Amino acid sequence: MVDLPAPSEECGSRRFSIQTEADVMAVARGARQLAEHLGFSQVRAYHLATATSELATNLAVYAGGGMVQLHVIEDPAKANRIGVELRVEDQGPGIPDLALAMTEGFSTGARLGCGLPGASRLMDEFSIDTSAHQGTRIRAVKWRQPALLPTAPISTEAGSLAPTRTAP
Amino acid sequence: MTPSLSQVLKHRQDELLEHWLRDLSQTSSDGSFSSAHPELIEPLRELFYVLMTQLDQAASREISLATDQPSRLEREQQTALEPPLKQLVAEQARLQRSLSDTLGFLLYLKHLLFKALFAAADQAVEERSILWLDHCFEQIARQTFDLALAQRDRYISEQSISIMELSTPVLRLWHQILLLPLVGVIDTGRARQITDHLLEAIAKYEARVTVIDLTGVPIIDTSVAQHIMKTIDAARLLGSRVVLTGISPEGAQTLTKLGIRFGDVISRASLRAGIAEALLITGKRIAAMEASPR
Numbered sequence: 001m002v003d004l005p006a007p008s009e010e011c012g013s014r015r016f017s018i019q020t021e022a023d024v025m026a027v028a029r030g031a032r033q034l035a036e037h038l039g040f041s042q043v044r045a046y047h048l049a050t051a052t053s054e055l056a057t058n059l060a061v062y063a064g065g066g067m068v069q070l071h072v073i074e075d076p077a078k079a080n081r082i083g084v085e086l087r088v089e090d091q092g093p094g095i096p097d098l099a100l101a102m103t104e105g106f107s108t109g110a111r112l113g114c115g116l117p118g119a120s121r122l123m124d125e126f127s128i129d130t131s132a133h134q135g136t137r138i139r140a141v142k143w144r145q146p147a148l149l150p151t152a153p154i155s156t157e158a159g160s161l162a163p164t165r166t167a168p
Numbered sequence: 169m170t171p172s173l174s175q176v177l178k179h180r181q182d183e184l185l186e187h188w189l190r191d192l193s194q195t196s197s198d199g200s201f202s203s204a205h206p207e208l209i210e211p212l213r214e215l216f217y218v219l220m221t222q223l224d225q226a227a228s229r230e231i232s233l234a235t236d237q238p239s240r241l242e243r244e245q246q247t248a249l250e251p252p253l254k255q256l257v258a259e260q261a262r263l264q265r266s267l268s269d270t271l272g273f274l275l276y277l278k279h280l281l282f283k284a285l286f287a288a289a290d291q292a293v294e295e296r297s298i299l300w301l302d303h304c305f306e307q308i309a310r311q312t313f314d315l316a317l318a319q320r321d322r323y324i325s326e327q328s329i330s331i332m333e334l335s336t337p338v339l340r341l342w343h344q345i346l347l348l349p350l351v352g353v354i355d356t357g358r359a360r361q362i363t364d365h366l367l368e369a370i371a372k373y374e375a376r377v378t379v380i381d382l383t384g385v386p387i388i389d390t391s392v393a394q395h396i397m398k399t400i401d402a403a404r405l406l407g408s409r410v411v412l413t414g415i416s417p418e419g420a421q422t423l424t425k426l427g428i429r430f431g432d433v434i435s436r437a438s439l440r441a442g443i444a445e446a447l448l449i450t451g452k453r454i455a456a457m458e459a460s461p462r
C-alpha cells in the first residue's frame with residue numbers, strides 16, 4: 001500500500017465510525033453541513049454528501065464496517081481554494097478487481113452497482129488503494145468551486161485508479 | 169485462597185442471603201440504593217445462588233490476580249451470571265428503577281461478604297483474597313452496566329420501529345389516487361414497510377395512480393433509489409401508475425451523475441404538478457366553480 005498524503009490539520013476534521021447502514025446518515029449529513037458551512041453551493045454540497053453516503057454504505061455492506069474522515073483542506077497550489085477531503089478506510093476483504101467494481105452496473109450484492117463509479121464522478125478527485133484481503137482506502141476531494149478546466153486524471157500507483165472526471 | 173473465604177461462602181450462605189434481602193427491602197441509610205421492589209426478591213435470590221456458586225468455584229480453583237487478560241474462568245463466570253443479571257436488569261427497567269440502585273444492591277452484597285469474611289477470619293484476612301473478591305465484584309458491576317446499556321439500546325430501536333410505522337402513512341388523496349409522502353431516512357427495513365403499506369392501500373382503494381413525494385428525503389443515493397425502484401415496480405404490478413415528485417434540482421443532478429434513471433416513471437418537480445398529473449391520468453381536473461365571483 002502506498003501512503004496517501006497526510007491531511008491538513010489546520011482546519012476542522014471529523015471522524016465517523018461506520019458499522020451498519022444505520023450509521024450512514026450521520027456522516028452524510030455531517031458532510032453536507034460541513035460543505036454548506038464552508039460556502040459550497042447547494043449542488044456541490046449535495047454531491048459531496050451523496051458520494052460520502054455511497055462510500056459509507058459500501059463500508060457497512062461489503063467491508064464489515066470502517067472509518068470515514070472529513071477534513072477541510074486548502075489547495076497547496078492555489079490560494080483561497082478550499083475543499084473537503086473524504087477519507088474512507090476499512091480492513092475488509094478488499095476489492096479484487098477494481099476496474100470491474102468501477103464499472104457501472106457491477107455489483108456483488110444485488111444492488112445497482114452505481115455507487116463507486118457515481119461517487120468518483122461526483123467528486124473532483126478520487127483515488128482508491130485496495131487489493132484482495134488488504135482492505136480498502138479511498139481518498140476523494142470536493143473543492144468549493146468547480147475547476148475552470150477539467151484536470152487530467154493522474155494514476156501512477158499500481159492498484160490505484162483515478163477515473164476520468166468531468167468538470168461540473 | 170484462604171480457607172476463610174471458602175468457608176464463609178459455604179457455611180454462611182443462607183445467613184448472608186437473608187441478611188442481604190432483609191436490608192434491601194429498605195432504602196439504605198447512606199443512600200446507595202432505594203428499597204428493592206418486592207417483585208425483585210426472586211430475581212435477586214436467583215442471582216445470589218448463581219453468584220455464590222461462581223465465587224466458590226473460582227475460590228477453590230485458586231484464582232490468581234496476576235493476569236490482566238480476562239481469564240477463561242472469568243468468561244465462564246460472566247456466561248453463568250448473564251441470565252440472572254439480565255433478568256435483574258430487565259425487572260429494574262420494567263419497574264422504572266434506576267441502574268444505580270441495581271449496582272447499589274450488588275455492591276451492598278460485596279460489603280456484606282467482606283464483613284462476614286472479616287468476622288469469620290480467626291487470623292488476618294489475606295490481602296490477596298480481598299483484592300480478588302473486589303476484582304470479582306468490579307467485573308460484575310461492569311457486566312451489569314453493559315447489560316443495562318444493551319437493554320436500553322434494544323428499547324430505543326424498538327421505539328424507533330414504532331415511530332417508523334407511524335411515519336409511513338399512505339394517504340388517499342382522491343378517488344383512485346394515493347399519496348405516499350416519504351420523510352427521513354429510507355433504509356432497508358423502512359423501505360419494506362413502506363412498500364407493504366402502499367401495496368395494501370393500492371389493493372384496498374383500487375388506486376390507479378400513486379404519487380410518491382420525495383421532498384422530505386434528505387439525500388437520494390443509490391440505496392434509496394433502489395428502494396424506490398422496487399416500490400414503483402411493486403405498485404405497477406398491482407396496476408397503479410406512479411408519479412414521482414419533490415426531487416430537488418440538486419437531487420436530480422446528482423442522480424444523473426450517479427447514472428440512475430427511474431425508467432419511464434412520470435416525474436414532476438412539485439407535489440402540486442404531480443397531483444395535477446395524477447388527476448389527468450384518472451380523467452379528472454380541478455376547475456374553478458362556475459358561479460364563483462371573480
Ligand SMILES: Nc1ncnc2c1ncn2[C@@H]1O[C@H](COP(=O)(O)OP(=O)(O)OP(=O)(O)O)[C@@H](O)[C@H]1O
Pocket residue numbers: 054058059062063090092093094095101102106107108109110111112113114115116117136390391
Ligand atoms: N469497501 C469495500 N470493500 C470490499 N468490496 C467493495 C467495497 N466497496 C465496493 N466493493 C465492491 O465493489 C462493488 C461495486 O460497488 P458499488 O458501490 O459501485 O456498487 P454496489 O454497492 O454493489 O451498489 P450501489 O452502490 O449502487 O448500491 C460492490 O458490489 C462490491 O463487490
Ligand SMILES: [Mg+2]
Pocket residue numbers: 054057058111114115116390
Ligand atoms: Mg455501493
